[in-house]
Amino acid sequence: MEQSLLLLILDLTGTFAFALNGALTAVRAARVDIVGVIALGMITAMGGGIIRDVMLSTSPATFQDWRYLATAVVGALIAFAFGHRLDRLTLPIEVLDAVGLSFFAVTGAMKAVGFGLGPAQAIILGTITAVGGGTIRDALLGRIPSVLSDGLYAVPAFIGALFAVGAWLLGLYGPVTAVIAAATCFLIRVLGVRFNWNAPVPRAWKQRDRRPPES
Numbered sequence: 755m756e757q758s759l760l761l762l763i764l765d766l767t768g769t770f771a772f773a774l775n776g777a778l779t780a781v782r783a784a785r786v787d788i789v790g791v792i793a794l795g796m797i798t799a800m801g802g803g804i805i806r807d808v809m810l811s812t813s814p815a816t817f818q819d820w821r822y823l824a825t826a827v828v829g830a831l832i833a834f835a836f837g838h839r840l841d842r843l844t845l846p847i848e849v850l851d852a853v854g855l856s857f858f859a860v861t862g863a864m865k866a867v868g869f870g871l872g873p874a875q876a877i878i879l880g881t882i883t884a885v886g887g888g889t890i891r892d893a894l895l896g897r898i899p900s901v902l903s904d905g906l907y908a909v910p911a912f913i914g915a916l917f918a919v920g921a922w923l924l925g926l927y928g929p930v931t932a933v934i935a936a937a938t939c940f941l942i943r944v945l946g947v948r949f950n951w952n953a954p955v956p957r958a959w960k961q962r963d964r965r966p967p968e969s
Contacts, residue, residue: 760929761861764936765803765815766825768857773799773829775850776891781837782847783895788834794891795830796823799854802886806862806879810869848947851888855907856939859884859914860932864922873919880915881908884939906946914939 776798780791800816800823807814816822862883866876885901885908892899900907917935921927945951 760932761864764857764932765861766821768854768861769799769803769822769825770829771850771857772802772854772887773826774833775847775854776887777830777833778837778847778850779891779895781833782844791834792827792830794894795833796826797894798887798891799826799829800887801890802858802862802883802888805886806865806883809879809882810866810871812869849944852910852940852943852947855884855888855911855943856914856936858887859911859939860918860936863915863918864927864932867919867922873923876919877912877915880918881911884908884911884914906943906951910939910942910946913942 773795775795777791777795779798780786780794786794800814803816803822804814807816816826859880861880863876863880865883866879867873871879885899888907889899889901914935917938918927918932921931921935
């Protein structure tokens with residue numbers, strides 16, 4: 755499989771997963787109409803890719819290829835139509851978020867490599883691609899973005915991008931290693947959610963949490 759086709763497949767899969775995620779989040783957390791649901795779905799799905807392409811000084815892929823827009827809209831519409839039938843939306847939202855995070859970490863890093871960026875820059879850009887859409891989504895919903903409050907959100911994306919770039923440096927990057935990199939990111943994120951793992955936090959947080967409530 756050619757690398758360009760592999761990146762496209764991963765990119766569209768991540769776009770669909772993030773569109774579902776953003777739209778389901780809107781259905782659960784915000785009183786918005788169909789326009790709001792679709793908008794949040796599309797922003798979640800395409801925000802990170804747009805940030806990536808702007809930083810690469812290239813026209814965003816989402817505006818060059820109609821398949822990105824179509825995939826995002828379809829994902830958002832599915833969430834709008836069937837989201838209310840889900841009794842518990844937390845689990846599917848978290849799983850879809852992890853899927854989108856994983857694929858975008860890999861595709862963002864490898865697109866940066868394709869533009870001639872160094873390994874460190876590619877890893878950083880892959881991480882930004884993965885967390886960018888969710889960050890914009892959370893900001894629009896008026897809550898602290900997950901990337902700033904959940905230690906195992908940016909960290910899995912970083913590790914997934916690191917794995918992909920490392921495979922490329924060793925001459926081993928291909929469909930198998932791309933899937934392994936994405937699966938590694940997904941597994942770390944899901945385990946973090948399941949067991950409530952977080953990165954270290956400032957000592958001031960711990961001291962504040964230990965204070966007895968004011969009477």
